[in-house]
Amino acid sequence: MYKTFLKSALGATAMMAIIAPIAVQADGVINVYSYRQAFLMQPLIDQFQKETGITVNTIYAKKGLVEKVKAAKGKDSADLILTVDIARLMGAVNAGLAEEVSSDTLSANIPAEFRDADGKWFGITSRSRVIYASKERVAQDAITYEELSDPKWKGKICIRSGQHNYNLALFASMIAHHGEADAQKWLEGLKANLAHAPKGNDRAQAKSIFNGECDLAIANTYYMGKMQTNEKNPEQKDWAKSIKMLFPNAEDRGSHMNLSGVMVVKDAANKANAVKFVEFLSGDTAQKLYAEVNFEYPVKVGTEASDMVKSWGALKADSLALTEIAKYHKRASELVDIVKFND
Amino acid sequence: MTQTNPIKQQHIQTNKIMWVAKFQAMFRLPRDISPIWLLPAFSMVLCLLVPILTIFKIAFYPEENIWPHLYNTVLGGYISDTLILVVGVGSLTLVIGVLSAWLVTMYNFPGRNIASKLLLLPLAMPSYIIAYCYVEIFDYSNFIQSSIRQLGGFNSAKDYWFFEIRSMGGAIFVLSIVLYPYIYLTSRAAFLQQSVCLLEASRMLGKTTIQSFFKVALPLARPAIFVGLTLALMECLNDVGAVEFFGVNTLTVGIYSTWLERGNLGGGAQIALVLLAFIFILIIVEKLARRGAKYSHTTRQIRPIKRIQLAGKHAIYASIFCLTPIVLGFLLPFIQLLHDSLEFVEVTDYFAFIGYAKNSLILSAIAALLAVIIGLFLSYSERIFNIKLLGWMAKLASVGYAIPGVILGLGIFISLIAFDDIIGPILEWFGYAGASQKMLLSGSIFAIIFAYLVRFLAVSYGAIETGFGKIPLSYDHAAKSLGHHKNSILRKIHLPLIRPALATALILTFIDSMKELPATLILRPFNFDTLATHVYEIASLEIFEEAAIAALFIVLIGLIPVYLLNKMMAVPNWRDGK
Numbered sequence: 001m002y003k004t005f006l007k008s009a010l011g012a013t014a015m016m017a018i019i020a021p022i023a024v025q026a027d028g029v030i031n032v033y034s035y036r037q038a039f040l041m042q043p044l045i046d047q048f049q050k051e052t053g054i055t056v057n058t059i060y061a062k063k064g065l066v067e068k069v070k071a072a073k074g075k076d077s078a079d080l081i082l083t084v085d086i087a088r089l090m091g092a093v094n095a096g097l098a099e100e101v102s103s104d105t106l107s108a109n110i111p112a113e114f115r116d117a118d119g120k121w122f123g124i125t126s127r128s129r130v131i132y133a134s135k136e137r138v139a140q141d142a143i144t145y146e147e148l149s150d151p152k153w154k155g156k157i158c159i160r161s162g163q164h165n166y167n168l169a170l171f172a173s174m175i176a177h178h179g180e181a182d183a184q185k186w187l188e189g190l191k192a193n194l195a196h197a198p199k200g201n202d203r204a205q206a207k208s209i210f211n212g213e214c215d216l217a218i219a220n221t222y223y224m225g226k227m228q229t230n231e232k233n234p235e236q237k238d239w240a241k242s243i244k245m246l247f248p249n250a251e252d253r254g255s256h257m258n259l260s261g262v263m264v265v266k267d268a269a270n271k272a273n274a275v276k277f278v279e280f281l282s283g284d285t286a287q288k289l290y291a292e293v294n295f296e297y298p299v300k301v302g303t304e305a306s307d308m309v310k311s312w313g314a315l316k317a318d319s320l321a322l323t324e325i326a327k328y329h330k331r332a333s334e335l336v337d338i339v340k341f342n343d
Numbered sequence: 344m345t346q347t348n349p350i351k352q353q354h355i356q357t358n359k360i361m362w363v364a365k366f367q368a369m370f371r372l373p374r375d376i377s378p379i380w381l382l383p384a385f386s387m388v389l390c391l392l393v394p395i396l397t398i399f400k401i402a403f404y405p406e407e408n409i410w411p412h413l414y415n416t417v418l419g420g421y422i423s424d425t426l427i428l429v430v431g432v433g434s435l436t437l438v439i440g441v442l443s444a445w446l447v448t449m450y451n452f453p454g455r456n457i458a459s460k461l462l463l464l465p466l467a468m469p470s471y472i473i474a475y476c477y478v479e480i481f482d483y484s485n486f487i488q489s490s491i492r493q494l495g496g497f498n499s500a501k502d503y504w505f506f507e508i509r510s511m512g513g514a515i516f517v518l519s520i521v522l523y524p525y526i527y528l529t530s531r532a533a534f535l536q537q538s539v540c541l542l543e544a545s546r547m548l549g550k551t552t553i554q555s556f557f558k559v560a561l562p563l564a565r566p567a568i569f570v571g572l573t574l575a576l577m578e579c580l581n582d583v584g585a586v587e588f589f590g591v592n593t594l595t596v597g598i599y600s601t602w603l604e605r606g607n608l609g610g611g612a613q614i615a616l617v618l619l620a621f622i623f624i625l626i627i628v629e630k631l632a633r634r635g636a637k638y639s640h641t642t643r644q645i646r647p648i649k650r651i652q653l654a655g656k657h658a659i660y661a662s663i664f665c666l667t668p669i670v671l672g673f674l675l676p677f678i679q680l681l682h683d684s685l686e687f688v689e690v691t692d693y694f695a696f697i698g699y700a701k702n703s704l705i706l707s708a709i710a711a712l713l714a715v716i717i718g719l720f721l722s723y724s725e726r727i728f729n730i731k732l733l734g735w736m737a738k739l740a741s742v743g744y745a746i747p748g749v750i751l752g753l754g755i756f757i758s759l760i761a762f763d764d765i766i767g768p769i770l771e772w773f774g775y776a777g778a779s780q781k782m783l784l785s786g787s788i789f790a791i792i793f794a795y796l797v798r799f800l801a802v803s804y805g806a807i808e809t810g811f812g813k814i815p816l817s818y819d820h821a822a823k824s825l826g827h828h829k830n831s832i833l834r835k836i837h838l839p840l841i842r843p844a845l846a847t848a849l850i851l852t853f854i855d856s857m858k859e860l861p862a863t864l865i866l867r868p869f870n871f872d873t874l875a876t877h878v879y880e881i882a883s884l885e886i887f888e889e890a891a892i893a894a895l896f897i898v899l900i901g902l903i904p905v906y907l908l909n910k911m912m913a914v915p916n917w918r919d920g921k
Contacts, residue, residue: 031869037880038880039880039881057869057870058869058870059867059868059869059870059871060864060880061864061865062864063599063603063749063861063864063865064749064752064753064865065865067608067753068753068756068865071753071756071757071760072760072782072785073760073764075760075763075780075781075782075785076780076781076782077782077786087604091606161587161590163596163599163600163604165603165604168604196507197590198590199509199588199589199590200509200588200590212498232686232687232889269780329604330604330605330606333600333604333605334412334416334605336600337412337413337416337417337600338415338416340416340417340420342417342590342592343417343420343592
């Protein structure tokens with residue numbers, strides 16, 4: 001009796017194990033690995049499913065998805081990878097995981113600087129990494145990244161971990177613009193100006209300004225919108241109110257940009273559907289949703305940023321190629337260690 | 344006419360017996376049981392070792408040598424942070440776990456009954472959840488700091504000093520307050536089973552109770568306490584969520600920057616192996632320190648322990664000492680979660696919740712059952728065959744607990760892909776077209792269950808092995824001399840005696856599987872969520888409050904096994920034939 005039970009339990013487990021993956025391989029599907037969060041993607045996915053009848057299967061995680069595709073060694077894993085930064089995207093491309101996609105729709109929708117010439121990756125939205133400044137304690141209305149290492153800000157700057165890829169992208173852009181030696185000096189200066197060791201996320205830095213722990217914080221643009229509209233946690237509206245957003249280097253090269261992007265996986269089982277999904281993401285409906293829900297800058301020519309985003313002021317984007325930022329990502333990570341930024 | 348030659352047949356049989364006997368003699372195996380029984384034990388332990396060996400293999404192929412860079416920059420910081428964290432969590436969990444277990448076992452004081460039941464509660468609290476809770480509790484805008492500001496008439500954070508929870512001290516506190524139950528559990532079981540005769544003898548010889556504790560009870564309980572301690576420390580080492588959140592730079596954080604930001608998975612795996620070595624050395628040192636002394640008891644106590652009544656000051660101290668961990672490790676964060684949940688009671692999709700809870704329960708239940716079966720098989724084989732190699736292999740496999748879940752998850756995924764490479768073509772041959780192109784086991788929930796087995800082998804094997812360790816070998820010998828076969832010894836003597844250990848293993852692996860996050864995240868099939876991944880998904884929006892209901896669910900479901908565990912421990916004389 002007991003043995004029979006055990007046997008049938010094991011049998012059932014084995015069956016489930018075999019059947020589970022088959023269910024996802026039916027026609028009219030795409031399998032998506034997403035570094036982007038579910039709450040943001042789900043409305044888009046629902047809309048896409050409604051329009052095309054294609055079922056979108058998803059796995060969301062912050063780490064290891066690219067490695068999973070790599071380790072699958074060509075087996076059907078994902079058709080599509082969504083990332084939140086250029087470095088992760090380029091990492092996957094450089095590992096030879098990307099399929100070349102050519103699509104007139106994509107070429108028309110996405111400006112050349114936001115996509116790969118060979119169609120191996122596409123930017124979907126962009127965001128800038130800017131300075132949040134205390135309205136009360138910071139008088140100036142313009143700032144540069146370079147200025148952040150000026151001793152006048154000693155003990156006044158807050159930032160999340162130096163090893164976070166948003167920061168690494170910014171540091172990489174500093175290497176690209178100034179060379180490694182000067183970038184390192186700048187990073188040391190910035191480190192010396194920190195109010196306390198890096199910790200928490202971007203919103204935590206905004207809160208620190210509100211609390212009076214620091215006067216400046218380095219953060220992505222869209223968090224401002226999320227705080228300003230946070231009905232569930234209205235306290236964050238007060239944080240946002242205490243802050244003004246400064247777009248750095250508005251007078252010269254412009255503010256540092258990063259993107260969220262997508263790539264189709266090499267030899268994807270559902271390539272045609274995957275391309276349809278990318279086209280959908282670059283289309284008006286999706287771009288508007290990104291702009292309105294997540295306060296990002298849409299990449300599509302002609303799609304405007306939301307009113308909220310516009311209210312922060314005009315953005316002058318740094319025209320540095322995103323591939324340059326990806327190129328120096330690793331070095332930036334090493335510099336963070338070298339100057340002991342996180343200690 | 345074919346008739347088998349009886350002489351020839353006998354000859355073959357004798358030959359076979361000779362061969363088996365030679366094998367048994369060569370490895371000094373017992374003669375009354377077929378060595379064939381070693382096969383399942385060895386195959387199990389080999390299967391569980393594969394992911395760890397895979398990580399070893401990954402570590403052999405780094406993108407570049409990471410050590411010069413690390414050595415010249417942050418390695419010192421990583422190591423010192425790791426050591427401080429481990430020593431801090433180790434000492435704090437030991438003090439809380441062992442002392443509270445001793446107090447509730449040996450003394451009567453106000454609140455003792457409640458404490459003995461509730462001291463396990465923090466087990467139900469995942470560390471990533473309690474970390475968030477404490478940041479909330481000590482937050483600038485929360486009740487505590489607001490009150491300070493109001494009372495002191497301060498305007499901003501700069502006007503007064505308040506400790507920073509997101510710090511090394513905070514990390515040690517938060518991890519210790521949820522990890523001490525491992526030590527409480529193992530040491531309380533040991534204290535309950537200690538020989539009262541020995542304690543009385545020690546007291547008759549003029550030792551005070553405190554001296555008896557240090558000279559008799561503590562050394563006798565040492566193996567059990569050590570099992571609890573290694574579990575707590577491994578959990579502490581693989582923890583990334585809480586540690587990163589608190590800005591503590593341990594080696595584990597270094598694994599991530601090496602792997603993710605410098606694209607060097609091999610390098611990350613090397614750091615992971617350093618963590619592993621660290622735990623392994625700890626185990627070896629403990630073994631050497633015991634110098635092979637066996638701790639199975641020679642006498643079995645008949646009488647239950649008579650608890651000593653504490654009065655006055657001492658009673659109050661004891662109450663405070665035993666109730667504080669419950670308040671800090673459970674009550675306070677629980678209230679915070681409840682408070683956060685209230686706002687979202689109406690907007691929560693409970694229907695989806697049932698699905699997540701079902702997934703969590705099924706996975707954890709299967710994993711827990713299998714973990715106990717495997718743990719039992721390994722410990723028992725090790726005992727009857729007396730093979731050290733098996734034990735060491737199991738120990739090596741179980742230190743996988745100390746490896747960060749994502750890395751272990753990748754190790755498992757890669758192993759399973761290799762397995763799929765073998766079975767794919769076979770299935771194709773049977774007519775299942777395209778099988779070799781699919782992720783068969785690697786893309787199914789089997790991967791998650793396998794991950795739980797590897798991760799929590801330390802828990803199940805540790806608990807069961809300690810259980811076996813308490814059964815004197817003389818029992819086996821007596822039973823054998825009475826003509827019992829190994830199988831009937833297991834059924835009639837061992838199983839009833841280690842039943843509590845089995846239940847402990849079952850429940851602990853169940854709770855740990857429920858709480859597991861990183862490996863589940865990466866190994867889950869498409870569109871598959873558990874309570875833990877759901878909490879993670881909401882919490883990663885940086886709106887933790889909204890995740891509170893799901894978090895509460897994890898805690899509440901975790902309470903059921905904790906309750907069962909309590910019931911089991913409440914029967915001190917289980918082994919006396921009950």
